[in-house]
Amino acid sequence: MGNQIRLGIVGYGNIGRGVQAAVKKNSDVALSYVFTRRAPESVNVNDASIKVLSIDEIENYTNEIDVLILCGGSATDLPEQGPAYAKLFNTIDSFDTHARIPEYFESVDASAKPNNKTSIISVGWDPGLFSLNRLMGEVVVPDGATYTFWGKGLSQGHSDAIRRVQGVKAGVQYTIPIEEAVQRVRNAENPELSTREKHLRECWVVAEEGADLAEIETAIKTMPNYFADYDTTVNFISEEELKANHSTMPHGGFVIRSGQSSDNTNHVVEYSIKLDSNPEFTSSVIVAYARAAYRMNQEGLYGAKTVFDVAPGYLSPKSAAELRKELL
Amino acid sequence: MGNQIRLGIVGYGNIGRGVQAAVKKNSDVALSYVFTRRAPESVNVNDASIKVLSIDEIENYTNEIDVLILCGGSATDLPEQGPAYAKLFNTIDSFDTHARIPEYFESVDASAKPNNKTSIISVGWDPGLFSLNRLMGEVVVPDGATYTFWGKGLSQGHSDAIRRVQGVKAGVQYTIPIEEAVQRVRNAENPELSTREKHLRECWVVAEEGADLAEIETAIKTMPNYFADYDTTVNFISEEELKANHSTMPHGGFVIRSGQSSDNTNHVVEYSIKLDSNPEFTSSVIVAYARAAYRMNQEGLYGAKTVFDVAPGYLSPKSAAELRKELL
Numbered sequence: 001m002g003n004q005i006r007l008g009i010v011g012y013g014n015i016g017r018g019v020q021a022a023v024k025k026n027s028d029v030a031l032s033y034v035f036t037r038r039a040p041e042s043v044n045v046n047d048a049s050i051k052v053l054s055i056d057e058i059e060n061y062t063n064e065i066d067v068l069i070l071c072g073g074s075a076t077d078l079p080e081q082g083p084a085y086a087k088l089f090n091t092i093d094s095f096d097t098h099a100r101i102p103e104y105f106e107s108v109d110a111s112a113k114p115n116n117k118t119s120i121i122s123v124g125w126d127p128g129l130f131s132l133n134r135l136m137g138e139v140v141v142p143d144g145a146t147y148t149f150w151g152k153g154l155s156q157g158h159s160d161a162i163r164r165v166q167g168v169k170a171g172v173q174y175t176i177p178i179e180e181a182v183q184r185v186r187n188a189e190n191p192e193l194s195t196r197e198k199h200l201r202e203c204w205v206v207a208e209e210g211a212d213l214a215e216i217e218t219a220i221k222t223m224p225n226y227f228a229d230y231d232t233t234v235n236f237i238s239e240e241e242l243k244a245n246h247s248t249m250p251h252g253g254f255v256i257r258s259g260q261s262s263d264n265t266n267h268v269v270e271y272s273i274k275l276d277s278n279p280e281f282t283s284s285v286i287v288a289y290a291r292a293a294y295r296m297n298q299e300g301l302y303g304a305k306t307v308f309d310v311a312p313g314y315l316s317p318k319s320a321a322e323l324r325k326e327l328l
Numbered sequence: 329m330g331n332q333i334r335l336g337i338v339g340y341g342n343i344g345r346g347v348q349a350a351v352k353k354n355s356d357v358a359l360s361y362v363f364t365r366r367a368p369e370s371v372n373v374n375d376a377s378i379k380v381l382s383i384d385e386i387e388n389y390t391n392e393i394d395v396l397i398l399c400g401g402s403a404t405d406l407p408e409q410g411p412a413y414a415k416l417f418n419t420i421d422s423f424d425t426h427a428r429i430p431e432y433f434e435s436v437d438a439s440a441k442p443n444n445k446t447s448i449i450s451v452g453w454d455p456g457l458f459s460l461n462r463l464m465g466e467v468v469v470p471d472g473a474t475y476t477f478w479g480k481g482l483s484q485g486h487s488d489a490i491r492r493v494q495g496v497k498a499g500v501q502y503t504i505p506i507e508e509a510v511q512r513v514r515n516a517e518n519p520e521l522s523t524r525e526k527h528l529r530e531c532w533v534v535a536e537e538g539a540d541l542a543e544i545e546t547a548i549k550t551m552p553n554y555f556a557d558y559d560t561t562v563n564f565i566s567e568e569e570l571k572a573n574h575s576t577m578p579h580g581g582f583v584i585r586s587g588q589s590s591d592n593t594n595h596v597v598e599y600s601i602k603l604d605s606n607p608e609f610t611s612s613v614i615v616a617y618a619r620a621a622y623r624m625n626q627e628g629l630y631g632a633k634t635v636f637d638v639a640p641g642y643l644s645p646k647s648a649a650e651l652r653k654e655l656l
Contacts, residue, residue, distance in 0.1 A: 021590045025470045102653050122656055129468070131656045132640055138655075139616040139643040140457070140609070142353045261608040262349045268602045273595065280589040281468070288467040308644075308651050312460055313636035315467040323636050325430050327466075328450055328459045 004030040005294045006064060007287070008089070010055065010081060011071035012036055012043050014249070015094065018283025019069055020045065026287055028317045033061060062088050067290040069093075079104065086111035086119040086304070090293045092286050094124040101127070101306075109304035118297035120305045123289045124282040125273060126150070130255050132307050133271040137257025141267050144259015147185045149177035149198060153251025153278060161226045162203055165219045167211030170239060172246045176200040177254065188258045188266040201232040204246050206239045251278035288315045333622045334392065335615070336361040336417070338383065338409060339399035340371050342577070343422065346611025347397055348373065354615055356645045361389060390416050395618040397421075407432065414439035414447040414632070418621045420614050422452040429455070429634075437632035446625035448633045451617045452610040453601060454478070458583050460635050461599040465585025469595050472587015475513045477505035477526060481579025481606060489554045490531055493547045495539030498567060500574045504528040505582065516586045516594040529560040532574050534567045579606035616643045 005028060009016045012034050023031045033051050036043050040052040053061075058068075068089035070081050074097045085091050086108045095104050101122055112119040122128065130148060137146050151174065158173035181198050184191045203220055207213055217234045221227055237245075252274040260266050275281045289307070292314035296305070313320055318327075333356060337344045340362050351359045361379050364371050368380040381389075396417035398409050402425045413419050414436045423432050429450055440447040450456065458476060465474050479502065486501035509526050512519045531548055535541055545562040549555055565573075580602040588594050603609045617635070620642035624633070641648055646655075 018589070025589065098656065101656050102649065105652055127656045129464070132464075134655045135640050135644055135651060136457070136460075140613050142612070261346075261353065261605065261612050265604045265608055267604060267609050267612075270598075270600045270602075272598045272600075274598075275595050276593045277589060277595075280593055281595050284470070284589050284595075285468050306652055306656055308641035308648065308656070309639050311637050311639045312463050316463055316636075320634075320636065321430065323463060324433055324634055327462045328426065328429050328455045328634055328636070 004028055005291060006066045007031045007290055008033040008035065008058075008061065008065040008068045009071055010035045010058070010068060010085070011077070012045065012052075013071060014279035015071040015283055015286070016069075018277070018279040018281075019071065019286060020047070020050070021280055022284040022287040025284070026291075026317070029287060029291065033065060058085070059088060065089055066294050067092060069286055069290060074100075079107070082119070082121065083107045083111045086117055087115050088117070090117050090297050091119040092123050092290045092293055093119075093121055094128070094282060094286060095122045096124065096127055098127065105304050105306070113303035116297075116300075116302050118293045118302055118305065120289050120293050120307070120310065122306055123286050125275075125285060126253070128282075128285055128307055129273070130253065130271070133255040133257075135308060137255065137269050141257050141259040141261070141269060143261070144257055144267075145190045147193070147198075147256045147258075148253065149182055149256075150253040151175040151177050151199065151251065153253070153275070154246075154249050158201065158226055161223060162205060162220060165216055165223075167208050167216050169206045169208045170242055171203060171205040172242070173204075174202045176202055182254065182256075185256045185258060186268060186270065188268050190258055195229045196231060199230060201227055201230045203232065203234045204242060205234055205236050206242050207236055248276070249278045251275050251281075291315060291317065332356055332358040333619060334394045335359045335618055336363065336386075336389065336393040336396045337399055338363045338386070338396060338413070339405065340364055340373065340380075341399060342607035343399040343611055343614070344397075346605070346607040346609075347399065347614060348375070348378075349608055350612040350615040353612070354619075354645070357615060357619065361393060386413070387416060393417060394622050395420060397614055397618060402428075407435070410447070410449065411435040411439045414445055415443050416445070418445050418625050419447040420451050420618045420621055421447075421449055422456070422610060422614060423450045424452065424455055426455065433632050433634065441631035444625075444628075444630050446621045446630055446633065448617050448621050448635070448638065450634055451614050453603075453613060454581070456610075456613055456635055457601070458581065458599070461583040461585075463636060465583065465597050465599075469585050469587040469589070469597060471589070472585055472595075473518045475521070475526075475584045475586075476581065477510055477584075478581040479503035479505050479527065479579065481581070481603070482574075482577050486529065486531075486554055489551060490533060490548060493544055493551075495536050495544050497534045497536045498570055499531060499533040500570070501532075502530045504530055510582065510584075513584045513586060514596060514598065516596050518586055523557045524559060527558060529555055529558045531560065531562045532570060533562055533564050534570050535564055576604070577606045579603050579609075619643060619645065 035055045043052045070093040078095045108119045155175045162171040221232045254272045257269045292310045363383045371380045398421040406423045436447045483503045490499040549560045582600045585597045620638045
């Protein structure tokens with residue numbers, strides 16, 4: 001297609017590979033460039049039509065790319081890359097350190113706006129689609145409460161935390177919403193729920209040979225911020241079992257809004273997702289927002305944006321008239 | 329509040345009363361005027377601060393009202409009122425004849441745009457929130473199928489159809505999604521479902537004295553468009569039972585998107601609502617979009633709009649910075 005939106009990727013990890021998969025499901029976008037900090041020849045994208053280039057060359061490609069997708073992490077990559085590349089490209093990222101979003105937004109906005117670029121930050125499902133549903137829930141049921149549950153799903157951050165425990169060779173952690181809490185929320189009880197009452201944490205751990213298992217279990221269960229406030233189970237398994245049973249990245253969750261429009265008149269609104277692959281779904285959301293970034297930029301809507309700033313119609317390849325006819 | 333958005337209502341039926349209730353839950357909006365085709369003194373709004381006026385006076389109030397909410401029906405009221413009042417006011421309506429939305433949009437747009445007014449049409453939950461979720465579902469899972477289920481809920485159109493049957497004194501109809509079909513969709517089976525496989529229709533009928541019940545039942549069950557394509561049950565009850573058990577207007581439903589991002593990698597996205605009062609919830613959605621219409625008009629976004637054209641941030645009384653901090 002001559003009019004495809006030309007995407008580029010920075011960083012070829014789980015999200016980068018997910019974007020590559022998502023592009024195949026969206027005929028109006030094309031992926032031609034992957035930029036990497038690694039030696040380009042060491043990165044195999046399994047597609048001869050995609051050029052793998054050193055990140056140092058990226059400034060030479062401003063005319064070849066309509067939207068650059070930043071696939072790095074929120075801890076160290078994006079705080080640098082976001083503001084740096086928003087000067088040169090329209091960008092999308094999935095910055096997900098909730099507490100630091102306001103400052104990140106400002107730093108990207110300061111780069112994008114004076115350069116007539118459009119950057120949509122914090123795209124994915126949380127932040128992203130779940131954020132949208134938190135907003136929609138409170139505007140349509142203003143007198144009520146919002147609940148977000150995550151899982152059952154593999155949490156990357158908590159899996160990393162397990163792997164830092166002495167004596168742990170490998171491991172993964174699943175976040176599991178507690179069914180009773182979900183049911184109480186669905187029943188419009190508007191319960192006050194403690195951290196422990198909302199989610200369980202389930203760990204599958206491969207220990208180093210000769211490690212003290214009881215010590216590992218205690219270290220995990222008492223770890224502040226990550227596990228101490230939750231009911232946590234620790235299961236020791238072999239490396240083979242880990243590989244066989246715990247190597248995919250399913251996830252999911254719920255956003256539930258419950259409240260009343262007048263006395264004794266209750267409403268419950270629920271958004272839920274069940275994903276076989278967290279990174280592939282996240283990347284699919286990212287590609288839809290890349291389309292929006294390109295179109296908003298064409299219309300002169302410059303600067304940093306979030307999902308709250310994007311009219312839903314921009315996300316679809318269909319025209320506004322088609323959307324009204326087919327989907328309204 | 330000095331800066332409240334000033335709303336007016338045309339037509340004081342279920343939706344008009346719902347808007348009145350919703351205004352009480354949204355401190356940034358105020359309702360001061362109700363316009364009616366009835367004799368104003370015959371309409372009791374139970375609130376001395378609201379003036380009830382004849383619709384014939386409405387042109388004198390263009391400076392008193394920021395957004396006019398059109399609460400009439402889609403069959404005859406809105407096709408006239410929409411284009412007529414979009415010349416004079418920012419408007420919101422819940423036009424819900426899906427097949428006629430494109431032409432209605434054009435007629436409202438032709439009035440609103442040259443007069444620098446903003447009119448958001450077809451607001452509510454279907455069309456409205458369900459439409460949004462149909463769009464979001466197909467953009468985040470482009471290779472998949474979308475299913476909309478309605479109910480369990482009272483359908484006004486089907487209840488009206490029952491009441492037109494000879495020998496029927498009163499009656500209501502509930503649309504009920506078939507649980508097995510919903511489960512198959514949730515299980516990512518992407519089934520092909522006939523009309524009959526998706527919903528049941530349950531009728532509660534009060535017959536005129538001496539009417540032939542078997543004849544009524546046959547007339548309902550074989551009625552084309554409304555009942556013939558469904559498994560329909562007809563229950564005869566007394567007028568007292570109808571009043572006691574079937575006088576509220578609950579409703580609800582589901583929009584489910586299911587598909588895959590790559591081979592054998594499935595995702596299921598579901599939006600569901602469970603409402604004690606269909607008109608109160610619809611009206612609450614309308615008030616949120618009235619806020620958006622006012623702000624979009626302030627920013628020069630004129631013409632007819634749909635939910636697809638409204639960036640979610642416009643719906644909330646919170647600032648963009650607050651939304652990023654609290655909800656993203």
